[in-house]
Ligand code: AHG
Ligand code: MN
Ligand code: MN
């Protein structure tokens with residue numbers, strides 16, 4: 042049966058997501074938040090929500106007005122939804138535990154409300170990333186938020202680009218929907234996405250090359266070898282979610298290695314960025330590694346923890362890991 046064009050709610054009903062909570066309801070709530078954020082992103086230049094707030098977040102980054110707006114929209118959508126008992130965001134130092142008098146559900150959601158902040162004012166693709174776990178009980182504690190990525194029950198992102206997309210996995214496949222903005226519905230455009238086993242694109246902020254470890258440098262050098270087995274192209278948007286989405290569709294490798302000067306543990310956040318995208322990559326046949334360990338096997342120790350990230354086609358990720366091992 043051709044399911045292309047089905048609305049997200051029709052497709053969620055068809056998919057019969059199981060579990061003891063209303064996962065379809067939670068994904069619908071997240072998609073609604075994404076639609077609202079998308080609308081703000083689309084008219085950002087017209088309503089004075091470009092630029093910085095003047096504050097810095099717990100990550101030490103200058104906060105953009107849209108970071109705050111997207112964070113607030115995610116909280117406003119999730120908190121009263123009845124699906125969650127705790128929330129954590131890149132933009133908030135502390136998690137939010139719902140009080141017993143609030144409508145609480147079995148899930149915890151961790152999110153990067155606006156990924157690619159440095160691209161906002163240039164109208165370049167940005168997104169929202171989310172990660173969903175089950176809590177031990179509605180009286181959630183920090184340990185419910187610090188679960189290994191392998192325990193995610195769902196993960197996904199919205200992409201605000203030439204179209205607004207919503208991509209998720211809840212265990213059975215990775216599906217992508219495109220927003221039909223005129224009617225405000227996400228419609229199925231890719232079902233059971235598979236990442237190519239090997240790609241011909243690498244994606245990195247190569248200005249950091251001099252500070253990468255020898256194994257990563259050698260791997261990238263080899264990709265540029267005119268006598269090498271295949272020719273690679275370089276693409277780098279600078280919004281992880283956009284660089285990842287291209288990698289999901291076309292294959293290849295996205296890397297943000299550790300950098301002893303500026304990012305000794307890597308730049309990207311384990312719980313809001315690396316783990317959810319790793320979950321999607323693996324569900325699509327790809328891989329995600331820190332260079333030496335599977336991202337999904339890591340046990341987080343802090344909410345805002347950072348990790349080096351190598352994510353993409355399974356063969357590309359394994360090849361860069363091998364180069365890192367050889368140079369260790
Ligand atoms: P965020 O905007 O959520 O803080 O994330 C920024 C991240 C990520 O989107 C991107 O891959 C990376 O920062 C880009 O970093 P560089 O500017 O150092 O290349
Ligand atoms: Mn940020
Ligand atoms: Mn981000």
Ligand code: MN
Pocket residue numbers: 108131153154155156157158
């Ligand atoms: Mn962000």
